[in-house]
Amino acid sequence: MKGISDFCVWGALLFTLLVTLTFADNALSSSDGVEAVVHPGTETHTLSRNLLRSIFSMRLRTWQNGLPIIVFVLPDDAPLHSRFAKQKLNIFPYQLRSAWDRMVYSGTGQAPFVVQTEEEMRSRIASTPGAIGYLDDSKIDDSVQIVHISE
């Protein structure tokens, strides 16, 4: 039974540690604007947060009209990627990465396309039917269409 008591001690320690860390966890979240954007031909102006999350976690494969959804993201360590994930999807970038890796390396799905800059993001979305991604407010123009989140 030694194992069980060992476990209790370590469990209690770990629990205490994690509870302490939780309070340090409400890290500052930037309020700078970021919006989901789609190819203008996509007849979508609003999406629920859940649907947007299904799209960016690569679970949902097609738009309602049957067109394949093509997802573009910035690299994992891009500040805008983190802002979008937290503010619009309400998940953390590392969770997206884990979800994509689980799919890619078990063969059950595909990862999104990674672009290096916001300019590239905008031009790829503007030129790819079915495309979705995100842009800082200041980078949005008429070549792409904003998708608002309906609660």
Next chain:
Amino acid sequence: MFLSGTGLAEEQPGLKNQDLFKINGFVSQGYIKTNRNNFFGHSNNSGSFDFREIGLTASLRPTPRLQLSGQLLHRRAGEGSSGGVHIDFGFMDYNFINTPSAEIGIRLGRTKNPFGFYNDTRDVPFTRPSILLPQSIYFDRTRNLALASDGGQLYGESRADWGNITVQFGVGYPQVGDRSTELSLLGQIPHSGNLKSRASYLGRILYEQPSGRLRLAVSGSQVNTGYDSGEGDILNSSGSVKFYPVILSAQYNAERWSITSEYALRHFRMSNFGDPKFEQHLTGESFYLQGTYRFSPSWEAVLRYDLLFADRKDRSGKKFAAKTGYQYPAHNQYARDFTVGLRWNITPAIMLSTEYHRINGTAWLSSLDNPDIAHTEKNWNLFAVQASYRF
């Protein structure tokens, strides 16, 4: 063979052919040093560089409903995985239904076994919380048995505001043709035949909150193997080894930290080998509790306590030792592993990790790396470093 994409671009305007075809891969090199006993090669004394993982993953999605996926894996990990290139998975995935609220599909071919949280991607360093997965559940000794099955898998997913439920159920043939698995299952019985794969069943139900904060899973399996006797074999051909693991998994993810725990009961039954002394049934028990803390996106630490009992009715191993006439020590039957590790994501593609294990017991040691398994040391430490790259 996946490269026949002509004509697809016309069907999906704006997409280039190569956009439908994706290649990913990873390369890792590890170093393992133990103060006693061997893990992944001759890790005792000078340490072992005999731990390397190289994978190449490809997928082709010609239409949203159909995906072909494959992965080639080269893995060296001591005597148990001695290299070569192996088809890790290769299958066709057809999605009958994929709507915002539900998904149903089928996969045919060699698929990864959905066991617990980590089995599906166990050989990909970036997907592991530590260099070595908790050995109580993700044994490296019998990895091939748990790894993948050749057969079919049905899957479905329900997506709702209260969460997503993903169900997978498969029927297939496990991989039993390696020496490590055979030694682990048949133990020290001298034999000249081979284990053979039989139809086996497995399934997993996974619940995830929409935010992914809470994840809960139950996995269960019935792994069946038969036996082909060899020349003058003391084991009978009607023999079978059956393995019924059940795993409960739970994870909570916050911004800075995650806590993960899994508990498994592993029922093992050996029967009809022709002599009552080879009849065996016992239930092993596994548990770990793991905390991960992310100091920043590039630095994270992991702390874990991992516990394994080969026979839950003989946790101290004393009955086992007595039964073998004290030829084998009691500590062969359990293992307690306390692990602390650090991971540095230098870039999203390059990772350096290190960890230190204090271990009491040898239940998950491989007898291929430790031929004299009767004379292993009870208390030992393991230190590991691994560099990984992916594209």
